[in-house]
Amino acid sequence: MKIIDISKDKGFPEETITRFRRARSCVVLTGAGVSAESGVPTFRDAITGTWSNFNVEEFATPEAFRKNPKKVWEWYEYRRNLLKDINPNQGHYAIAELERIYSDFWLVTQNIDGLHRRAGNKNVLEVHGNIYRNKCFEENTIVDNISVGAEIPPKCPNCGSYVRPDVVWFHEPLPKYEMEKAIEVSSRCDVFIVAGTSAIVYPAAELPIVAKNAGAYVMEVNIEKTLISTQMDITILGKTGIVLPRLTESIMTKVGK
Numbered sequence: 569m570k571i572i573d574i575s576k577d578k579g580f581p582e583e584t585i586t587r588f589r590r591a592r593s594c595v596v597l598t599g600a601g602v603s604a605e606s607g608v609p610t611f612r613d614a615i616t617g618t619w620s621n622f623n624v625e626e627f628a629t630p631e632a633f634r635k636n637p638k639k640v641w642e643w644y645e646y647r648r649n650l651l652k653d654i655n656p657n658q659g660h661y662a663i664a665e666l667e668r669i670y671s672d673f674w675l676v677t678q679n680i681d682g683l684h685r686r687a688g689n690k691n692v693l694e695v696h697g698n699i700y701r702n703k704c705f706e707e708n709t710i711v712d713n714i715s716v717g718a719e720i721p722p723k724c725p726n727c728g729s730y731v732r733p734d735v736v737w738f739h740e741p742l743p744k745y746e747m748e749k750a751i752e753v754s755s756r757c758d759v760f761i762v763a764g765t766s767a768i769v770y771p772a773a774e775l776p777i778v779a780k781n782a783g784a785y786v787m788e789v790n791i792e793k794t795l796i797s798t799q800m801d802i803t804i805l806g807k808t809g810i811v812l813p814r815l816t817e818s819i820m821t822k823v824g825k
Contacts, residue, residue, distance in 0.1 A: 569798055574806030580818055584802055587785040588819045591758035593672035595750075596663055597775050598808075599765020601790060603679045605809045606657045609650060628737045633705065637730050641721040644733045648699060656687035659763065659808035664688035665816045666761075674753040676746075678765060678772055680735050693746045695772055697735035705732045747771060754779045760786045763808045766794045776800070 570581065588594075600608075626632050627643045664687045667673040675692045677684055680699045684692055702711050704724040711731050714722045721730045736742055750772070754760065760779035767773045767788075776796060780786045788796065788803040789811045797803045804811050 569800060569802070571793065571797065571803045571805065574804055574811050574814075580804075580815065581802065584785075584787065585818050588759050588815070591670065591785070593753075593757040594666055594670040594759050594761070595673075595753050595757040595775070595779060595784075596666065596675050596761045596763060597765065597767070597772065598663070598675065598677045598679060598684070598763045599767070600679065601764025602657075602659050602663075602808050603681055603683060604764070605659055605807055606654050606683060608654055608679075608681055608683070628735075629739050630705075630737060631739070633730070633732055633737075637705075637732075638720050641730075641732070644699060644735075651681055651699070654681070654683070656683045657809045659812050660684055660687035660689075662808075662812035662816045663763070666812075667691060669816065669819060672757075674750070674757075676750045676754075676772070676775060678769075693750050695736075695742050695746045695750060697733070697743070699733055699735055701734035702731045703734040705730045710734065742771060750775055751778060754784075755782045757782075757784050760784045761812075762786065762788045762790075762796070762800070763812065764790060766790070767796050 627640055633640045660683050663675060663684065667675070667689055673691055675684055675689050677692060677694055678696050680694065680696050682698055682700055702714055703709060704711055704727060706729040707724065707727055711724055714731055721732065723729065724731055754775045755778050757779055760776055762776045767776060773796070776786050777799065780799065786801050788794065788800040789808050790803070790805065791807060792805065793803060
């Protein structure tokens, strides 16, 4: 286990670059720290101004939606508006570059803002959902092309029940396909990157351990040490928008791209 502060050491160990250069498959797990570098407020940080008198439990549970669907819908509309002028950062683009480097690449993200897809990633597993997608509250099916008129929230055109954001709320399981696929690709990858997340919330937190136990080289990138740092092959302290572009550049330089 090695811990390197990128602000004090600009280079990566030769072993790290060698492992990434020889790898055929790569998995990246991202969390709120990656989006924060673009200016995306965390869920709790967004509870300001008009919303400052509410608790997170009043917005992010099925029970809250049943009790006051209009308030919950308006809260997520507010959050969507916060995101409309926010763009991917260099960390997002570096992760998209990794997908071009490796023919077998998967991105597992806990973020719901869609910035990874905007940066160019295609093989994305959104384990907490996507704030721009909507689904039927009762049928749990995706609802496209909703019309938001006088009635808030809008109604499902199929069954008439309310439409809700397609995000994972407290008291809800993570999506079955996404998590099963995330475990599968983590168990067979050659290199694994944990970026911008403390990786303490299960079941997503188990993915780097699954990868390491299967023989992968696991790198953590975060602004500070976390509870899993001692279990990583290497931890790079620094912003993902600085560390990851340097990593992709080093990999491509080594392989002559």
